[in-house]
Structure formats: structure tokens, C-alpha cells
Amino acid sequence: MTRPARRQIIQIGGFPAVKTGAPSPYADLYYWVMEMSWPWFIALVSASFVAINLVFGTLYALLPGAIGTMEPGSVIDGFFFSVDTLGTVGYGVMAPVTRLGHAIAAVEILTGLFFSATITGLIFARFARPRESLLFSDVAVIGRYQGKRALMARVASKRSRPLADVTAQMSWLELVHVGDGRTFRRLSELPLVRNQNPMLGLAWTLVHILDDDSPVLAALADDRDRFMLTLSLSGIDTLLASQSLGGKRYARETVLIDHEFVDVISDENGTTHLDLRLLHKTVPIADAVLTIDAA
Template structure:
């Protein structure tokens, strides 16, 4: 029987996909620990911490007289002495009494240095990991402006500081079938009216002009597979780091003859931008 292939779910905005045959997490422990959720990470660290101390506790318990003031054969005393040693606390009520006990304690201290440094580094890396600075509307729309049909995708910055030097790209996944029946998927770039934004503070609508002979639009109206992919990158002016975002849309996520609701209210003295209206759309009048 062939081994069961690993299946991992991938979130692509409005699309969920499954990767089959991915390497096990043990092949890249750093990436696996960065990818897991905080509750899972905390549970894993706690399990490793308990496992290390339980192992050394059993060693101390198996060596009669190895510890001063410890009950002979007591796993509990060995465990708690191990916790104190690994954490470099050293209350002083228990201590190694033999050369072998000192050797085991020294090995545990060395292991504790690696364990503490590794966990500290992972915790810092998880806190310092960049979070997405962009949110995309959960639908795209096809509307008209001055008799020109347009495909529009709206996104907004979730940060309070500006995202500088933003560059966006829009692509269409086209399925091509050859004469011999074989097929492959081709990523086709869709030109944008404006693909660069010098300073994104509020929202940005990516606009692609659709001509009458557009293969993309014909595929959108027809049946079969259809997918759009939008990506954006920029520089977070507060963190001085790169901000990246992206999403994908299927046919059912693209509304024809619709428009986005206005997110900006400048009728008052205070300029207001309502991020909760990002997904709002209405039929084109």
C-alpha cells in the first residue's frame, strides 16, 4: 500500500485550494512553527518543556543519592529540580550530590541554553512577522464609465500610516486546450489603468478596461473554469518593511453591471473613511 499523501488547505482569498504531497513539517521546523497558530505554538512549547523536564526527572530519580534533599527514586523531586535547573532558578533546597548528578545537571543547563534561545527567537520572530496591510473587497464588479466597460477590484489599507510606493498587478488564469486534448493553464496579465499608487492611505480601485474582443470577458460570460488574481505590494512607512497582499476571485465573485458603494464622506468638517463599506456594492443604475 502506497503511503498516504499529505493534504494541506490553502486560502486564496475567496478560493480555497488543497495541496497534495507537501513535505512534512519536520522538514522545515522553523516555517512550521511560524505558520501555526498561537494556541498551537504555546501548546507545542509547553509539551516540549514538560517532556524535557520529565526526561531529566526520570534520570535523577533513577540515580539514588544524585540529589541532595530529594526523596530517593522520587520522579516529582527530579522533575521539579529539572525545572529549576533548566530555568536557571536554583532555589538551593536541592542540588547535585555526585559527579554523575553534576554531569547530568551540566548537560541539562547546556540544553536549556539552546532551548531558551530558540524559543525566545521564535517568539520574537512571530511578533515581528509582518501582517497584511491590505484588505480586498470580497467581490469584483464589472461596470461602465463613459460607455467604457470596466473590471474593478477594490482594496483598502488597514494601517493608520500611509503605505508608500504601491504596485498592483491583475492576472487572469486562462485554460488552453490543445488539438490532442491536452490542456494547460496560462497566467495572462491584465493591464490596469493605474498600476502604481505613490501613497495609499484609504482605498484604491484597480481598473481594467474591457474591450469588445476581450478573451477574459468572453470567458467570464461563458461557463467553465475562471479565476482572477490580484496582488499588491508597497512599503509600510511606520515599520519600514514591505507590505504584501493578494486575493483571487471566481466567476461567482464577479458581479456584472454593479458598482462599489462610496467609502468616503467629505460632507462634514471631518473627513471620514468607512472601512466597513469595503465590500458594499449596488446595481448600476
């Protein structure tokens, strides 16, 4: 009987996709453990801890007389002696009294060293991994930029310290027709007016100038096919000295035509203010002349 192909959920710019035929997650245990949520990680560590101690506790129970003052055949006593040994606590109430008991305890201590080092490393790695610290506008707009038609989206930093050396990329899912009648999809990069920011502490509007014959405009007007716009940013957190990543996906219904963003930055009494509550707010352009006509 053929085993069904494994389905894997992946995240692309904030929306889920399904990958069929992916290898088992156990083929890359480190990535699998790093990817799981904190509750599942704590449950896995707890279950591993209990399982290791149950195995050694059962071994001690099967060796009468190996552990002094331990009730013969008691898995419970063996379990708690194993906990003391694995954690190198050694309360002194129970102790190995035979060479076989000492040998098993030595193996368990070695197992405990590996277990503690592995869990400590995983916990540190989970805390130290890059975190998303960017907030993207819920919508993108087609409006005006220096008198030209432009596609714009906005991003802001959520943290109190700025991001350094920020790089941005805007792409769209383009449907390409080849000569033999076949079609395929590809993410095509859209050049930005500015794709690098030396220091992002407040907000940044990403701008792509649209030509009159831009394929992005044609794709927006043709609702028979799927439209997807993606943003991706990366920078260095100046407090943690670690990389910060972020991404956002926009569908056709989240690209507003003939709109512009409201200002989120203001100066009051010599102090600059950023109002993140306005990051997603837009207003229609009065007497709009940028309406896209259906092809």
C-alpha cells in the same frame, strides 16, 4: 504496502486548495512551527518543556544521592529540580552533590540555553512576520471608467498608518488550448490603469480596461468552465517598516456586471472620511449598455 500520498491544504488568494504528494512538514521544521496557530504553538512549547524536564527528572531519580536533600527515586522531586535547573533559577533547596549529578545538571543548563534561545527567536519571528493589513471588496464589478468598459475591484488599508510603495497585480485563470488538442490553465496578468501607489492610506480602486474582444468577457459569459480572478498587493508598513501582503480571489458569481461602486470617501468640514462599511456596496448602472452577451 505503499504509503498514501500526503495531502496539504494551501491558501491561494483567500480560498483553499489541496496539494497531493507534498513532502512531510517535518522536513522544514521552522516553516511548520511558523505556520501553526498560536494555541498549537503554545501547546507545542509547553509539551516540549514538560518532556525535557521529565527526561532529566527521571535521570536524577535514577541516580540516588546525586542531588542533595532529594527523596531517593522520586521523579517528582527530580522533575522540579530539573525545572529549577533548566530555568537557571537555583532556589538552593536541592543541589548536585556528586560529579555525575553536576555533569547532568551542566548538560541540562546547556540544553536550557538552546531551548530558551530557540523559543525566544520563534516568538519574535511570529510577532514580526508580515501581516495582512488590507481589506478587499467582497465583489468585483464590470462598469464604466472614463467612458470605457472596465473590470474593477476595491481595496482599503485597515491600519491607521499608510502603506508605502504599494504594488498591485490583477490576474485571471485562463484556459489555454494548444495545437495538439491539450489544454492547460495559467494565471495571466491583466494590465491595470495604475498598478503602483506611492502611499495607500485610504482606499484604492484597481481598474483594468476591457476591450470588446476581451477573453475575460468571454470566460464570464461561458458558465461551462470555472472562472477565477485574483488580486495581490504588497507594500511597506510605515509604522513597523515591514512588508504587508494581501490577496483576494473572485469567482464568477462575485463579479457583478453593469454595476459600480458607491463612494467611500467624503469630505466633511474640511476632513476626509473613509467609510469602510461601504467598501463592498455597489449599485446597478442605470440604462446599462455593458451587458455581456453569451458567446
